[in-house]
Amino acid sequence: MRNLLMTISYDGTAYFGFQTQPGGNTVQDRLEDAIRQLTGEEVKIHGSGRTDAGVHARRQTFHFVTSSQIPVERWRHALNGRLPSDIRITDVVEVPLEFHSRRSAKRKTYRYSINGNRVFDVFNYPYQLHHPGALNIEAMHEGLAHLIGTHDYTSFASRHSTKQSHVRTIYEAWIEVEKGTGAGSHEQGIIHIYLTGNGFLQHMVRIIVGTLLQVGEGKRRPDDMKTILEAKDRSKAGPTAESKGLMLWEVEYADLSIS
Template sequence: MRNLLMKVNYDGTTYDGFQTQPQGNTIQDRLEEAILHLTGEDLKIHASGRTDAGVHAYGQPFNFITSSQIPLERWCLALNARLPQDIVVTEAREVPLSFHSRRSAKRKTYRYTINANQFPDPFQRRWQLHHPGILDVSAMQQGLTHLLGTHDFTSFASRHSTKTSHVRTIYEAHMEVDTSMCRPNPRDQGVIHVFITGSGFLQHMVRIIMGTLINVGQGKCPADKVAHILAACDRGAAGPTAVANGLTLWSVEYEEADYKKAD
């Protein structure tokens, strides 16, 4: 038996998230169907985490146990030939049987993208929240800093969260502004990318953080209030849940020793 670790990119626009659902329209469903068609094995894959409906991923890891002896270098092409065009497997490697994509993960990074130009970009609209109004980006950056460290993130978790603990650690958080598509017009502020790296994330956590930061950028609350929202441990204290299409699972990191297969 072999434990294979793969990475997949996907545009989540038309899917009901990563994890399998009764209606069968998820990334997991498509991947498992492709593996079945390729190997004849009806198996379950293990992903590094869930993504909500409409959320995207760039290099999301998943692993599965297989008896197939297909060479590693053939897996990506073979699966991609059996997958929709908006799901692409990009890497495959063999890892120890003890490796688990979710339990072995050490750090995860999400990126949220806001198009702060006056007009939407028709080519990137599936991957961006369009916000044509002026945002105070400096205030948003200041608000973001209050989330660094280990905290109880109940204020930024869905009310439907089933986790027994809402304590998580945010290691890094920063913003990048791409002005390459701006017109010579004061209404254009560029495309804002917010990167948040943590030990793990709660349901809707990044999207609620972004809804709160947008409130800060709009002047609806001061940047320093983010610290008070965090301390309140009350979902009602935070801003709205930002739309899903601006969110991308950007990367998942492991310790090399965890997935290095012994000879």
């Protein structure tokens, strides 16, 4: 038996998330179908994490155990030929049998993208939240800093979260702004919010973004992020931002080179 770790990119617009659901039409369903077509095996893949409906991935990972002897270098081409065009396998490596794509992951980074220009970009509309109103980016920077560290993030978790513990660690959190993408000097550009942590709760990044937007709009103070965090009460935080602006940016492992 062999354990294969694969890295994939996908546009989540058409799917009900990564993980298999009773209603079908998930990224996992498409991947397992492609593996079945290629090898005849009924395998269950294990993702590094789940993404919600409409959320995208730049570098999601998953592993599965197979008895197939297909050489590692042939899997990518063979599976991509059996997958829809909005899902692409970018890398395949063989890993030890005890390796687990979720439990072995050390750091995950998500990026949320906001188009702050007056007119949205029709080509990137499925991947960016359009927010033409003025945002105080510096205030958002200040608010975001309060979330770094090890905390109970109940205030920023979905009320439907089934995790026994809401304690997670955010190692880094920052904002980057792409200027020059709009039609005039009054444009805010594209605002990217990055969060890197050891794991994330259901809707956690989207709730953080929804609350940060209120800070940027002047509806909350940057210090309110600390107060909300300490409350451990979902009702104290802001709305859940739309899923389309969120992308699983990267999953990192110790002592494992994935290129």
